Amino acid sequence: MQRMSQLFTKTRxxxxxDEQSRNAQLLIQAGxxxxxxxxxxxxxxxxxxxxxxxxxxxxxxxxxxxxxEVLLTTLQDPALxxxxxxxDDAVVDNWFKSKLTSGGEVGIANTxxxxxxxxxxxxxxxxxxxxxxxxxxxxxxxxxxxxxSGIMRTREFMMKDLYSFSRSEEEFKQFYEQCAEAYMKxxxxxxxxxxxxxxxxxxxxxxxxxxxxxQTLSASGEDTIYIDTEKKIAINKEIYTDETIxxxxxxxxxxxxxxxxxVGNIFPLGTKYAEAMGLRxxxxxxxxKPVIMGSYGIGLGRLMGxxxxxxxxxxxxxxxxxxxxYDAHVVVxxxxxxxxxxxxxxxxRAGIEVLYDDREDKSAGEKFADADLIGIPWRIVVSKRxxxxxxxxxxxxxxxxxxxLPLDNFQFSSLNFQ
Amino acid sequence: MQRMSQLFTKTRxxxxxDEQSRNAQLLIQAGxxxxxxxxxxxxxxxxxxxxxxxxxxxxxxxxxxxxxEVLLTTLQDPALxxxxxxxDDAVVDNWFKSKLTSGGEVGIANTxxxxxxxxxxxxxxxxxxxxxxxxxxxxxxxxxxxxxSGIMRTREFMMKDLYSFSRSEEEFKQFYEQCAEAYMKxxxxxxxxxxxxxxxxxxxxxxxxxxxxxQTLSASGEDTIYIDTEKKIAINKEIYTDETIxxxxxxxxxxxxxxxxxVGNIFPLGTKYAEAMGLRxxxxxxxxKPVIMGSYGIGLGRLMGxxxxxxxxxxxxxxxxxxxxYDAHVVVxxxxxxxxxxxxxxxxRAGIEVLYDDREDKSAGEKFADADLIGIPWRIVVSKRxxxxxxxxxxxxxxxxxxxLPLDNFQFSSLNFQ
Numbered sequence: 001m002q003r004m005s006q007l008f009t010k011t012r013x014x015x016x017x018d019e020q021s022r023n024a025q026l027l028i029q030a031g032x033x034x035x036x037x038x039x040x041x042x043x044x045x046x047x048x049x050x051x052x053x054x055x056x057x058x059x060x061x062x063x064x065x066x067x068x069e070v071l072l073t074t075l076q077d078p079a080l081x082x083x084x085x086x087x088d089d090a091v092v093d094n095w096f097k098s099k100l101t102s103g104g105e106v107g108i109a110n111t112x113x114x115x116x117x118x119x120x121x122x123x124x125x126x127x128x129x130x131x132x133x134x135x136x137x138x139x140x141x142x143x144x145x146x147x148x149s150g151i152m153r154t155r156e157f158m159m160k161d162l163y164s165f166s167r168s169e170e171e172f173k174q175f176y177e178q179c180a181e182a183y184m185k186x187x188x189x190x191x192x193x194x195x196x197x198x199x200x201x202x203x204x205x206x207x208x209x210x211x212x213x214x215q216t217l218s219a220s221g222e223d224t225i226y227i228d229t230e231k232k233i234a235i236n237k238e239i240y241t242d243e244t245i246x247x248x249x250x251x252x253x254x255x256x257x258x259x260x261x262x263v264g265n266i267f268p269l270g271t272k273y274a275e276a277m278g279l280r281x282x283x284x285x286x287x288x289k290p291v292i293m294g295s296y297g298i299g300l301g302r303l304m305g306x307x308x309x310x311x312x313x314x315x316x317x318x319x320x321x322x323x324x325x326y327d328a329h330v331v332v333x334x335x336x337x338x339x340x341x342x343x344x345x346x347x348x349r350a351g352i353e354v355l356y357d358d359r360e361d362k363s364a365g366e367k368f369a370d371a372d373l374i375g376i377p378w379r380i381v382v383s384k385r386x387x388x389x390x391x392x393x394x395x396x397x398x399x400x401x402x403x404x405l406p407l408d409n410f411q412f413s414s415l416n417f418q
Numbered sequence: 419m420q421r422m423s424q425l426f427t428k429t430r431x432x433x434x435x436d437e438q439s440r441n442a443q444l445l446i447q448a449g450x451x452x453x454x455x456x457x458x459x460x461x462x463x464x465x466x467x468x469x470x471x472x473x474x475x476x477x478x479x480x481x482x483x484x485x486x487e488v489l490l491t492t493l494q495d496p497a498l499x500x501x502x503x504x505x506d507d508a509v510v511d512n513w514f515k516s517k518l519t520s521g522g523e524v525g526i527a528n529t530x531x532x533x534x535x536x537x538x539x540x541x542x543x544x545x546x547x548x549x550x551x552x553x554x555x556x557x558x559x560x561x562x563x564x565x566x567s568g569i570m571r572t573r574e575f576m577m578k579d580l581y582s583f584s585r586s587e588e589e590f591k592q593f594y595e596q597c598a599e600a601y602m603k604x605x606x607x608x609x610x611x612x613x614x615x616x617x618x619x620x621x622x623x624x625x626x627x628x629x630x631x632x633q634t635l636s637a638s639g640e641d642t643i644y645i646d647t648e649k650k651i652a653i654n655k656e657i658y659t660d661e662t663i664x665x666x667x668x669x670x671x672x673x674x675x676x677x678x679x680x681v682g683n684i685f686p687l688g689t690k691y692a693e694a695m696g697l698r699x700x701x702x703x704x705x706x707k708p709v710i711m712g713s714y715g716i717g718l719g720r721l722m723g724x725x726x727x728x729x730x731x732x733x734x735x736x737x738x739x740x741x742x743x744y745d746a747h748v749v750v751x752x753x754x755x756x757x758x759x760x761x762x763x764x765x766x767r768a769g770i771e772v773l774y775d776d777r778e779d780k781s782a783g784e785k786f787a788d789a790d791l792i793g794i795p796w797r798i799v800v801s802k803r804x805x806x807x808x809x810x811x812x813x814x815x816x817x818x819x820x821x822x823l824p825l826d827n828f829q830f831s832s833l834n835f836q
Contacts, residue, residue, distance in 0.1 A: 006484070008552065040493045045488060048487055066424070071461040074574055075455060075458045077454065096516040096517075096526075098516045098526060101511075101512065102563055123426055123427055141493070143516075143519045144520075146520065156493045
């Protein structure tokens with residue numbers, strides 16, 4: 001249980017004036033994040049809890065794919081990136097670079113294909129060593145000219161990046177599809193399933209010549225996609241041509257234009273990095289071949305921002321239960337601490353994580369407004385009135401439905417909101 | 419259960435030639451870490467698990483202190499650091515700095531006093547808002563001229579840094595002592611308790627004029643300390659003078675010189691950063707005062723390296739159970755997969771995490787050597803011989819003691835090594 005009187009953050013009355021995006025406005029106003037510089041945000045205790053919940057959902061799904069977790073480094077050796085040609089600022093224009101005191105330059109990682117591929121040359125030599133699926137949660141740095149969209153497009157952000165290393169195109173494609181399914185599962189677990197479309201986009205080095213984006217419908221999105229709601233498939237505007245539509249067996253008449261937020265992407269890398277870094281294996285016939293790679297990214301802040309954009313109402317944030325910072329927001333009024341302690345005990349016994357608004361200098365109205373702003377799924381109020389009636393009031397943040405439960409013999413599981 | 423045949427890392431026959439420190443030699447040889455550049459190491463799956471176990475122990479103890487977890491940023495605004503005078507390379511000589519595409523410079527965080535203190539000015543104004551204890555696990559970057567000591571002194575490292583914000587010197591000191599106790603608890607939980615001394619060191623802005631280091635005895639340590647084993651207290655060589663010894667009520671005749679590794683430090687910051695960043699509060703009488711701060715650091719890689727240095731023997735690493743990558747290292751021989759599957763099932767039912775050496779192309783000798791090198795607390799062997807005797811062989815990595823347990827009705831809890 002976390003007492004709000006002990007939480008160092010405070011809600012603000014007004015959204016910050018220097019933020020244009022709804023996600024950053026709400027997250028700053030509610031005390032989830034703090035703007036350090038343009039495009040650089042600190043995660044405060046409430047925001048950090050959401051962040052960790054998102055991380056854990058993604059980790060579970062990556063582990064279910066049989067992927068192994070590592071932690072690569074931020075500091076990057078230019079020599080590796082020169083091999084792939086991506087050290088050159090003319091090729092990659094958003095590097096942060098720095099100088100080593102001991103001489104030479106060092107990169108601040110913007111992605112990790114090169115170091116991971118190079119690393120694997122120490123462990124992979126035979127077809128028996130493959131396939132491999134390796135992922136991490138690691139900060140990426142992008143020296144963007146402009147930062148906007150709040151926590152959805154930043155100069156510093158935490159990313160889950162997974163890389164696949166396969167022996168054949170078939171093996172690659174099989175995993176690629178498995179990972180696409182895992183991605184949809186992640187978005188479903190975060191409440192974004194119905195709104196998120198696997199979307200054909202430009203690029204890709206294989207047969208179809210496409211990559212896949214996962215786009216969540218949102219009026220505030222930077223992307224434009226064309227969706228087929230029946231087939232639950234979409235095409236990015238970039239490649240929305242008669243030719244593509246025909247190639248994908250879709251029909252222009254059933255496609256609708258929508259704004260959307262890219263919440264994930266997966267794409268074939270082919271043998272580009274394996275060739276550059278010398279990651280080769282000997283197949284069963286003894287022939288040496290480059291490893292076939294794929295890349296699979298999800299930005300955690302991006303996803304958190306998308307959830308805020310999609311679900312928030314005019315009173316504040318609405319978190320899906322799976323990633324909410326706490327499960328229940330307990331509000332005590334009229335000094336009914338003792339009765340509230342009983343309720344909190346029962347909630348915790350049931351494994352419900354509680355944020356407890358025990359603040360003495362706040363009115364009922366202020367507490368309710370903060371509960372709505374912070375957006376925890378269930379608000380539970382214990383007041384003079386409810387105690388007199390031997391009840392507590394439970395309100396669902398998303399639907400706004402209210403229900404009264406008995407104060408004695410309180411059981412959260414007896415809630416019935418269908 | 420993790421099959422070794424699926425683990426992408428492999429052990430090496432020989433320690434790497436380019437590492438001088440025992441910790442990096444063993445950790446690389448056993449496949450826990452990979453050297454990216456001098457002083458920059460990637461954590462591979464086994465190493466990452468140890469890392470996470472250490473992180474979780476520290477997190478539990480920090481939460482028990484009532485501290486709140488956040489995630490500050492790596493990119494740093496020079497304006498903040500100019501206020502404290504620490505942007506200047508003449509003052510802090512190990513910055514990594516970079517240029518923003520949009521103009522101006524940016525720092526790659528080497529510590530976080532300035533941004534956290536500045537952040538708190540948004541939330542702290544009254545004595546009612548204090549005290550506060552805030553921590554994070556975040557990477558620090560130090561542009562060291564030379565990198566040595568393996569993962570114990572690196573250019574990029576994960577640190578738990580906690581900062582305390584108090585209203586009075588008494589309040590500060592009380593927490594300072596609580597945190598010192600929490601630190602000893604952390605080192606005890608990692609098996610380093612008996613070897614770790616709270617050590618008086620130079621610096622500090624308060625009464626005694628000392629700061630506190632936590633030093634773990636190790637012949638490979640960079641530091642020299644003088645210990646009083648009776649009082650379980652030590653003095654860093656830097657300040658080991660007759661005056662200090664007298665001041666601390668110690669006796670030169672009972673002090674012994676030892677080499678040691680600094681595994682943590684805590685120190686008073688006084689009002690330096692609060693003054694620089696304008697973090698002030700109004701006390702109960704309405705007087706405005708600067709907040710009194712303290713800083714409490716533990717480097718996770720440093721701690722992991724210290725554990726390796728202290729416990730390793732000539733056959734490899736020996737992990738304390740609390741941070742071992744797995745609890746049991748199960749070795750199958752002679753094709754006894756079925757019997758082994760039964761044992762693994764029983765282990766997992768008991769909550770024991772298993773690394774399973776199912777490799778078919780390795781001899782018994784190679785498997786045993788790898789088990790010793792990797793250093794998991796319990797090695798469990800299922801072979802033709804043990805199965806014939808309806809037994810499995812359980813060996814303790816640290817003491818080397820061996821015990822036979824029944825194959826049918828196997829229960830790990832029936833182990834008795836006292």
